[in-house]
Amino acid sequence: MHEAVLNIPREYFAAYPNLDNLVILKQEVLYDHRARIPDCRAIYEQSIRSIKEYPYEKLRRGSELLNGPLMLEYCLRRLTECETPPDLSIDSVLEMLESLTGVNMPWLEETERRRTPLRIQSTSHRLRQRALAACAWTYFSAHFSLPHSDTFYAMANSEVVQKAAFCANLCAEQGLQPPIVLRITTWFASLRQRYGVDIQKSEALSGMTTALWKADAGRQQREVKNAVDRYFKRNATSNDVYTCAAAGCHVQTAHKSAFRACGGTCPAEKKPSYCSRRCQRKHWYVHRDVCRGHRTEDIITVANDDDSSCWVDSESVAEAYQTDLSRAETILRTSEIWEPQPGTEIFVDFLHPSPTRRKEFIRIRTRTLSPAFLRFVKWFYEKILPRTMCTHVSEVNERNAKARRRLRVKFRSVKTGSNVTRVEWKPRQRSKSRKPRGQPQDLCRGSTPSC
Known part of the structure; x- marks a missing residue:
């Protein structure tokens, strides 16, 4: 059962452009799903109050002064394009979020790793955890904007998927399990049914999903416990639905x-x-x-209907x-x-x-x-x-069938030793002398031009 709570206050709906996206993003990355997430009205009020107290100019100045909370708020508003101009690129947003995490990301260049880390002001352990969750959300969302992101090849070779898994796994290791961590985990688990692949045994994500599966196991245990509690409550009293x-x-x-x-x-x-x-x-x-x-x-039964408009x-x-x-x-x-x-x-x-x-x-x-x-x-x-999904x-x-038809593969055995044989493949090349389909044959081939 996937539950979605939509307690959108009517008076706050669309008070600012993309305010709803900002509230949804804060629900996804700022709060642990095991604790009680604040009411939607409270998050709306907090977001509106933050927009009024810290407009774009203050957020930009706070990011220049390396103020941690203002940098995180600036990144969240830029990701949702809420009351911030698009002057900061997504790469710059990711760089700012990664600096807030305090972690040397493994995909950074060697020169960037040796760089002296920024001294973030007013930082905390919870702020670093939320920055990791925001990085995971950004990378995970970026995957679905890639071309052919619904294919297994794109998923297995996508760098943003590996980065999202790394950030979400590290966030779960540090003790914070926001909803985005569970969404990434359940998406990985669905690959078994979609492609028949056990992502837990994948070499591309080896060592980057251990904490994710532990978090998913804990979620399943809590769901089973809640289902059992609801069952006994329903049988002890009247129907609760x-x-x-x-x-x-x-x-x-x-x-x-x-x-x-x-x-x-x-x-x-x-x-x-x-x-x-x-x-x-x-x-x-x-x-x-x-x-x-x-x-x-007392109800009179009508034996014969005379096709009158009064009878229905x-x-x-x-x-x-x-x-x-x-x-x-x-x-x-x-x-x-x-x-x-x-x-x-x-x-x-x-x-x-x-x-x-x-x-x-x-x-x-x-x-x-x-x-x-x-x-x-x-x-x-x-x-x-x-x-729509069936059409998609x-x-x-x-599209995949066309790609398979274009790829013509010819297998041949290659002897590499006395007892070892490996199989190589190479695309089959067409002969240059072959005429295109539909073009008439040259009847004067091999004759003099005078014929």
């Missing part, structure tokens, strides 16, 4: 107070709960007979309701995205759209977004995104 009564909604919650029950005269054992007024209106076709106290024997079949009503519910959520107005006031947490579950993560689920949790927006997210991930996978397979 409540679903909206409207068919096709799929919005759930762990607190019954998040939904509103029907206010009619229906009995308590048949009283439904809804996530919104819209779902209650849609479900009224199904619930009105129960709510009005009608009994089954119940099956077509239910089908039209679900179709309308799915179509209406594809277009949302701005007022329909947010809840009027932050309330009790609600969530939706859906299957992971990636073909390499089958039988895995994604859970979107929120206190500020509306049920209509959660239904839209579920519809997008279940209906639209799988088609087919294009990758076609």
